[in-house]
Amino acid sequence: MRLHDLRHTFASHLVSSGTSLHIVGKLLGHTQAATAQRYAHLADRALRDASEIMAQLVEKNGTDKVEKRGRHAVDLKQKRAAAVR
Secondary structure, three states, X not given: OOHHHHHHHHHHHHHHOOOOHHHHHHHHOOOOHHHHHHHHHHHHHHHHHHHHHHHHHHHHHOOOXXXXXXXXXXXXXXXXXXXXX
């Protein structure tokens, strides 16, 4: 096993656990953000989680509550009504 293999495993485990690419790059001593991008495919869990959150919001609330701010859905009907007032 080479040192490079250990670094790659280290970075892969961190990214897979949700650590940002920026942080992983800093820990590895990368001077350019693009260098850490080789681990980006391992961060797909966050995309799947966000997609699942949206699917649950639509399923629970219908298509009128699809705008998400932070962890809260905003009722678009109420938002439109408030804008008209």
